[in-house]
Amino acid sequence: MANKSSSLAKAGKDLDDLCINTIRVLSMDAVQKANSGHPGLPMGAASMAYVLWTRFLRYNPRDPLWPDRDRFVLSAGHGSMLLYSLLHLTGYDLPLDEIKHFRQWGSRTPGHPERGHTPGVEVTTGPLGQGFGNGVGMAIAEAWLAARYNRPDHNLMDHYTYALVSDGDLMEGVAAEAASLAGHLRLGKLIYLYDQNHISLAGATELTFTEDIAQRFEAYGWHTRIVPDGNNTDDVDAALREAQAEKNRPSLLLVRTHIGYGSPHKQDTFHAHGSPLGEEEVAAAKKALGWSTTNSFFLPPEAVTHFRQAVERGAKAQQEWQQRLDAYRTVFPAEAAEWDQVMGGQVSPDAAQLPQWKPSDKPVSTRVAAGQALNALAQHIPNIIGGSADLNPSTNTALKERGDFQPSDGTPATAGAVGGMWSYAGRNIAFGVREHAMGAAVNGMAAHGGVLPFSATFLVFSDYMKPAIRLGALMGLRVIYVFTHDSIALGEDGPTHQPIGQLAGLRAIPGLTVIRPADANEAAEAWAVAVKRNSATLLALTRQNISILDRSRAQDAGVARGGYILSEGEGGNPQVLLIGTGSEVELCVKAQARLRDLGIRVRVVSLPSWKLFAEQESAYREQVLPAAVRKRVTVEAGATLGWERFAGEEGTIIGIDRFGASAPGEETMKRFGFTAERVTAAALRLLGRQEDAAREEAGQHEQGDTSVAATAPTEGHS
Template identity: 50%
Template sequence: MKVNSQLIQTLAIDTVRVLAADAVQQANSGHPGTAMALAPVAHVLWTSFMNYDPFNPQWANRDRFILSNGHACILQYAMLYLTGYDLTLDDLKAFRQLNSKTPGHPEYGLTPGIEVTTGPLGQGFANSVGFAIGQKHLAARYNKPGFELFNYRIFCICGDGDMMEGVTSEAASLAGQLELGNMICIYDDNHITIEGDTDLAFTEDVGKRFEAYNWHVQTVADGNDLPAIAEAIRTAIGETSRPSLIRLRTQIGYGSPNKVNTAAAHGSPLGTGELKLVKQFFGFDTEQSFVVPQEVLKYYRDAGTKGMGQEKQWNDLFKSYKEDFPGLAAEYELFSSGGLPKGWEACLPVFEPDEKGMATRAASGQVLNAIAERLPALVGGAADLSPSTDTILKNYYSFNAEHREGRNFHFGIREHAMGSALNGMALTRGLIPYGATFLIFSEYMRPPIRLAAIMEIRPVYVFTHDSIGLGEDGTTHQPVEQLISLRSIPNLVVIRPADANETAQAWRVALRRNDGPVALILTRQNIPVIDQAKYGHADGLEKGAYILSEAQAFPDIILMASGSEVALILEAQVRLEREGIAARVISMPSWELFGKQDSAYREQVLPKAVRKRLAVEMGSPLGWREYVTDEGDVLAMSTYGQSAPAADLYREYGFTVENVIRRAKALLEVI
């Protein structure tokens, strides 16, 4: 029986390798070599270690598998199909084709069993840190004696390219600091990238680097040695106080006589001639493609069905848990389904009118602390900027090795890793994560923000210090192009509130959204709290733009702005009215939300009959032309700022009431 077991395992692994080569060849694009090299470790994981249920890919206590080197995704698709997920052999044949379930890199929400969208190298590794954080936090909150609900692990595979990316270093450092012993990374050390041998650009000792990060490091010298692979994984599972790295030396394109261990096996099909040699090497019929022997399919399907029993045991455990801890069980069911508790919005503070006002970052901090108790799923922090971004939850611990229940996160000066970890946390059902930094540093987070928008998941980004109004820190810290850059990301909702009450409403919108991320853009400087009894109510923010202050007659001109500049155009309206010019003031905190309104509402706010319009915003003018029309004007930043007190900068760049009035009169041709 032992011999038969070895034979079936060898045949199973070789089937995966040939499937990968066939799929890439049929697609005429893709990355066969890495999938062929990693088939043995994937086999060991799926058959001997990972807990999963192919018939319920969202089972709460499943182990998470993340393929960070997502270009090798045909490997993952093959394993998902073979173990019984909702994929067919025809899906493998449609690899990289239009509308298929098997795209060129793994996509969350498209392919059953894919935990997170990966492909941009390093992202999956950093996502894994977020997943590991999520498991630790859920366990601390919900596990009770006799009820170990959440004890799953995070298995990540990454390659040389992942290891070169800076985000991996940031995330590995964070994981070591947090002692995330539930994370196991298998490093495919094949020494090959697109340009050739990694010696061209990458000769460091990765193992020593990770040891310095406080990781447990092992090396397996032969990627085909199943017992050694299994022993390394078993040892890693036993190491609970540190994350684990298994350095696995593989041969890219294993089985390809002429392309093994070459760049030619990395990013293109092997070619029909070489593919025949591969099949010959593994003992497959050279004239047939996509062959899955029945004994192999049965072997993998049997491995997949084991998870059904494990899930049933978990469901029975959770049923008993609900009897003993009904409150916690109900809480988890609510938040894990994407819901929010009834009446939570009543906790949102209402701010009294105040000409001196407050910074919207400070208002945001008050909102967070007001709602924290009602929303225990809300967790987050900043990239070493919590005091400056006002994102500390005052009555709660910081998350660390001693306090897994902590809700404040110290991501360190690692914006890129923070953004990527937030995605893993957001994909942990039961958590609502937020992360904060200065708006200018959103640039460091661009890749994970884009991926969150693609995946339609809901991290909340808190970006403060939103304009030249931050003052003396100067050009390098004053954002100009960042607002339009964020607005250009499909499915990201950007909200720049005009005062404290709009900030509270912005959080309401952000937390109610469940189909994509939200970026809150907040001020460092104090701005007036607008009198809602006199002007429009801040809940108009949910529509993206609303009439804040109506003209005394049919408007001659529309003044529109977001954020701190709204107070500026309100004052300009008053002075224009004194001169007999009727001006409507529009607060426009979110282009994306406004764009979702029906045409009747958009016409109500911005009637076509009023062609004279002036937009005011301390950012790039790009995009505003859609709203001001060809007869309007935009007062914005066309250059970078300077280091100076904010008041001096406003005068220098024209963000004064006098200049708004002058620009409005120029549009109306009034002297």
Template identity: 50%
Template sequence: MNETLESIEQKAIDTVRILAIDAVQKAESGHPGTAMALAPMGHVLWMEAMNYNPENPDWANRDRFILSAGHACILQYNFLYLTGYDISMDDIKDFRQLHSKTAGHPEKHLLKGVEVTTGPLGQGFANGVGFAIAQKYMAARFNKPQFNLFDYKIYAICSDGDLMEGISAEAASLAGHLKLGNIIYLYDDNHISIEGDTDITFTDDTAKRFDSYGWHVQELDDGNDVKALSKAINQAKEETDRPSLIKVRTHIAYGSPNKQDTGEAHGSPLGEDEVKLVKQNFGFDSDSKFDVDEEVLNLYRDAGKKGVKKEEEWNQLFENYKEQYPELAKEYEQLTNGNLPDGWEEELPVFTPGEKMATRKASGKTLNAIAAYLPNLIGGSADLAPSNATELEDYESFSANTREGRNFHFGVREHAMGAILNGMALNNYLIPYGATFFIFSDYMRPPIRLAAIMKTRPILVYTHDSIGLGEDGTTHQPVEQLIGLRSVPNLMVIRPADANETAHAWRVAIQHSEGPVAIVLTRQGLPIIDQEKYVKADALEKGAYILSEADDEPEIILIGTGSEVQLVIATQEKLKEQNIAAQVVSMPSWELFEKQEDDYKEKVLPKTIRKRLAVEAGSPMGWCKYVTDEGTVIGVDRFGESAPGAELMEEYGFTVEHIVEKAKALLS
């Protein structure tokens, strides 16, 4: 590299630093120090390491970049602007302001070029493992000799905080086990956290730790050494059998005379006086703001334009692929366009009344019935597949040696599983699912919330849904989890009443494209509702429906979900014997019901019938919206106990006799 080009590149790196401190200072909020330290790292990534196309941020074979250290987002915004994405200098100036593209942490739905919403530390780290799994599966399914369609890499920048979080340990362990050599993570080892030097809490030998996980580890002493960074990334690219971690010693707020290497530079503006000193230190006009020299802008814009040609070459490759492999090409185009194969719903099983069947078992049967028709449906369990009934019987397990496998083994890693599912879902081809006991959804709350924010569509399978699971006792018996998940915006929760509602819960979940879906299932067997006698289960798509009408004008509406629907059906019969007309509503999903037209809602829950009784083996919170001030709820407002499930249900009031008694009390 000649001296002139080197000086331009150094000016470009310093421009990124200055833009960062200007944006944070104008916002009077943000994290300037990390962006200042990481400018050389970002420069190498966007100038030479990554394949991307600013004119089409969704190019299928682009490398994925994840800023797991999401607090440093102004760094990412600066490079997106400089390389030519749909972000302006006004957007940089609008950092952290209302309705801005440039939020305080990266948000996928606000800005093209942001691959995933990060911020809660460790999430991006684990998302990247999901991205990497998706690439390996896509390559195994679609790549052919002379047609290497999907060979992209997953890059991420992670921080000390990311590596402190337990989720990163879970995800790193799995990534090493699966030998995901398409991962290249750069670890910003700046020794600083909000409370001061990281040695007050964090003295791990991270290199040894990641080596023990099976990662390829490199250590760099100087985060400003662009040539060393470039060399290390190239070595990581050559390592295809292990994920790579490049540990880079950096200095937070590099170039700040008074705040470099201080905790103060982590999450606060430098201050006007210090900003001027930094600009002087780097040879910039101390009074100018948001200045980008034309040669710097041209340097980065030229780097961005390289991706246009790369995508053109890929598009031609795909056109040739379509001629030789038309069926696979059709499958890829159909599914990535959001369309499902014709007629797949016809494969949904129909269960006939007879023996009892747990909805978890019905879920497993449904998965196996439709799997062959949905090649993008892939998933597994957090070491509970036999209990969750999530194994696809005709398919192998995804592993380091079998990338086309469709059964996933996440291990006892619920938190990482949730974030990995998010990364897989963001692939745009896959519909991933992951399962565990319902109580352990608590371990997954951060990735559930992020999936809901991004409106990505992992399917979350939660079994053992109530005190009805029995002997495992209070630690395993969900009480507050249903209302907890229902409180998450954009998350659809479905608790089916029997095997047929379960089959249609899967239909709805697979067709749903605007956020995650949680299917909540029983351990215990439930009667299969007679669809000749009662309304058919495909009405589940409405969220709530009149399962059984009253013979006369109803005096009371009985509402049930999940395993309790069988009880309200039996209660209806008992009340009928006493000349009390009751109408039964199955309400598997509040969220689906709220999407319906007002006329339909009025039909199911008419305002003229104020006497309503809801029955659900979970917290009664939230039901007031549906039972009105003249109704009541039979729920669970205390923790469970260890005992056979049937005994517990009786102890807690989930019997026909008790429901009849409550109904009559409402009517008296």
């Protein structure tokens, strides 16, 4: 009997080794054929990935979007062939021909994994550390959904989030921020496999990365376990079981691997990191691994059969989950209906009573107005959750009486707990002063599904979030980035906090909808637009109070079309267009009144979103900004870059292309020339009325510092 058990164990190990080497060989063959890519990580990490994907990870290759699947993130996205090999071998819709066209035009195997492009890829990774943060967001989403919908003996949401992270991932600051947050939140169902091969692209990690990583993560509040030999599948298995048993701490498994494992001359060197091994070295590696043939893309049938058991295993797991869902519907019909709504992304602001303001109301900042709109929407959209980078009082993004997303230890909530409730069911997430991790986490939450996440901080700190914002747009995620303090008008905090080029840079990101509302009503509408969008949206909001615009003469009023005629002059076609965004629209309205007194027909256009406006039919855009009206003035308290498309060849752009200054916001705006008089003068000059323009400028100079005002703002023809 003992001999039979020994024989079975040997057969099992032989099959394991064959499957692991299949991952290695398929990966290096694909990289070699493409003559581009990173063979080292797939070869070194193949063993631990094999254990995870065949013994622990719950997934259904025939339904990659099954809601209760485990999530797997390849944070070290450069090792993409590891993931593609696993997806193909386990039965996802990724044919071998796609593997053969790795990194080629039109293939589903791009150089770094892309969400929505390849079945089974959860998030787009490549910039190191982002996947680490995404995984934290996924674990947050899982915990929140479980807390809201699970009931005793009726678990709809109960899965793990796994990631494979590299030395480079852990060097990045975003990973440190995210790890600190995850440890604080006690995300026990978050398990990361650290591919600790001691090699980075340019050399050994001893050149740059020598801290005690296990101790660092233990200090963050993580469970850690060292696996001395990543090729020891039993030890990897045991480490994963220990991690699953750890309920109150995320886990980092430090797995010692060898980059380029099996390559006789390049293993454990940086030469295996980011370049093909070369034909001779590939052949030598196959020989060293005991591979039976030198033919490219050979897949042993017994290995494929073993991997493809994932199809039946996944179907069974999903069927069992579906039975739980059916039983849940019977016992908890109301909760099940809401579950269907949030998991299907079927949220609508239409039922919400959005706040409205009248021109006679007191001025209000768009951050305050947007906060009121957010809370109104949260009453009807149950899965809006999010928070700020320690700035709720400034960004006005606290969801009132919705509780704080915090681990519950049974102790009473402190006075700072919103709504007196601390648990994973709370909808306010305190991200701490961690803008980059916050951006990556809300992306992960959106990618997980079932939640509509938002983040908030000051616009100038979008620089700290830019990589995450870019990836959120690239993935087409339903996520809302809220930014307040949107111009030099924020005042006393000075140039360190006053954004200048941020709007221009953010508008340049493909797929990102940037909205800068002009008053409280536009701010409320901006939120209504944002929750309907199936892509990333960014709101830029004022700190200072601004007047409520009179839209009684507006045409197609509202944010949804990106731009609209706010006020039309009397007496026929306009002679000049005044185009603005945000708080500067009010300057255009005031300038219109001054110009009207001078007998000039003026149209004021509010342009809160360039992207939304660009999405409208050409006839509508021509209606709002007729090509025949070539005298145009654009006004925005930010960089002038990009405004030439609206100013046209004969127009004038009023903006600011230098840093701001510390002073009260109203004073700052005057000193930098953002006044109705300056806008009026610019329009008059376009119409050839130089004397009238000079009189307006004289009024401007009486209000501001002429030495600054004459040079600080940008004003000129596009």
